[in-house]
Amino acid sequence: MGVLPDWDLEPMAERYTLRLLHEAPDENAFIAEHGAAIRGIVTKGEIGASAALMDRLPQLGIVACYGVGVDAIDRAYCAKRGIPVTNTPDVLTEDVADLAFGLLLAAARRIPAADAWVRDGSWVREGSMPLTTRVWGKRMGIVGLGRIGSAVAKRAKGFGMAISYSGRSPKPDVPYTFYPSPAALAPEVDILVCCAMGGPTTQGLIDRAAIEALRPGAIFVNVSRGSVVDEPALVEALRSRRIAAAGLDVFWNEPAIDAEFASFPHVVLAPHAASGTVETRRAMGALMQENLAAHFAGRPLPTEIRP
Ligand code: 8YV
Numbered sequence: 001m002g003v004l005p006d007w008d009l010e011p012m013a014e015r016y017t018l019r020l021l022h023e024a025p026d027e028n029a030f031i032a033e034h035g036a037a038i039r040g041i042v043t044k045g046e047i048g049a050s051a052a053l054m055d056r057l058p059q060l061g062i063v064a065c066y067g068v069g070v071d072a073i074d075r076a077y078c079a080k081r082g083i084p085v086t087n088t089p090d091v092l093t094e095d096v097a098d099l100a101f102g103l104l105l106a107a108a109r110r111i112p113a114a115d116a117w118v119r120d121g122s123w124v125r126e127g128s129m130p131l132t133t134r135v136w137g138k139r140m141g142i143v144g145l146g147r148i149g150s151a152v153a154k155r156a157k158g159f160g161m162a163i164s165y166s167g168r169s170p171k172p173d174v175p176y177t178f179y180p181s182p183a184a185l186a187p188e189v190d191i192l193v194c195c196a197m198g199g200p201t202t203q204g205l206i207d208r209a210a211i212e213a214l215r216p217g218a219i220f221v222n223v224s225r226g227s228v229v230d231e232p233a234l235v236e237a238l239r240s241r242r243i244a245a246a247g248l249d250v251f252w253n254e255p256a257i258d259a260e261f262a263s264f265p266h267v268v269l270a271p272h273a274a275s276g277t278v279e280t281r282r283a284m285g286a287l288m289q290e291n292l293a294a295h296f297a298g299r300p301l302p303t304e305i306r307p
Contacts, residue, residue: 003044004066008285015293016040022047031056040064040292046254046272048072054083062295066288067275068092068147070305071198071225079307086291086304089147091283092275097151099274100193100223101159103247106268108133108191108219110245113265133219133244136160141189143182143206144196144224145171152193164188167196182210191219198225208233217244223274226251231258238264249274 003022004012012018019038024030035056041049045067051074054060063073065087078085106112109132116122117129137160142149145165153163153176164177166185171178179185182205186192192214196202204227211233214220220243222229231252237243239260249270251257261267275284287303294301 003047004042005281005285007282008066008289012042012289012292027053040295042066042288042292043073045069045072048074050074051077054078054081062086062292062301064288064291064295066284069198069225071200071227075305075307084295084301084304085307086288086295086301088284088287089303091287092280093147093151095277095280096148096223096274097155099249099270100148100152100195100221100247101155103223103249103268103270104191104193104219104221105135107221107245107247107266108135110266112268133217135191138190138219139164139188140191140193141165141179141182141185142176143167143185143192143194143228144202145174145176146195146197148223149193149195152195161191182206183213186210186213186218187215189218190215191221194220194222194224194228196224196228198227202228204228204230206230211237211243214243216242219244220246221248222246223249226254235260238267241266 009018019034021027021030036058038057039059040062041060042064043049044065049063054074054077060083063078063083063085065073065085068087068089070085070087073085075085114129122129140156140161140163142152142163142165145153145167149165156163164179164185166179166182179188194206196205206229208230211230214237220234235258238246245266247268248261250272254272261269275281290302
């Protein structure tokens, strides 16, 4: 798949004149050629839109993000120029929460290793595989109890877990225990799941103190943004085996992630794919296109993010 699936690109190509920056060999030359005519940017969580780029697009009227996280878009710049930014909330929530649980189960129960144990004949040669770690009934801490964090909590209830969370402030009407920071939350849980939004306000929020406060044998899962975590501290905790397992969908340097992650048998990796089901990607594309259509028709935008 390119930057967007064909089921989005094809209808968009009928309505708009598309210029595909990610396919251009030279960004500078591309902007010099097309910049003056560009009226909208379609981007996604992992790519974004910088002030330097947008500064060269005098007619820019909208930035439509194919994804919920808009941390890679310079929203302060957009606000200054009055350019609306839209995203695709809600439609991906349940799939991202599913993958958080998938990664948790895969990492704790060593599902990839179990699969290999059967396929490579270890079962026949050596018998049972090494024992793994229970998930059911453990204490789960969620960093960021927004839409996705709440959907993770819903699943955790089904797994008989005691749930607590950290965030900017306690949420009203939430029965879970609140801690003011990941470092305060970490020592109280067996499983820490990062669901906080990315961006400057959460950069390094799960800091070295939080990673070091995790209990020996804890499990860490991240389905939000790599930037939220002190990644070298996480790698150290995994290297020393103080953390029993991790399930990671997001990293500092995507897609060329720290190679050490791939050397850890107790870590399950995914390529920033938590929203990656056909159903959700179709819904994300449809919502992104509705925002574009509304903008160009002068209608209110369905999911504009307020500056
Ligand atoms: C990506 C995401 O945008 O929604 C987000 O914030 O990170 C993802 O859904 C998705 O991979 C589309 O590229």
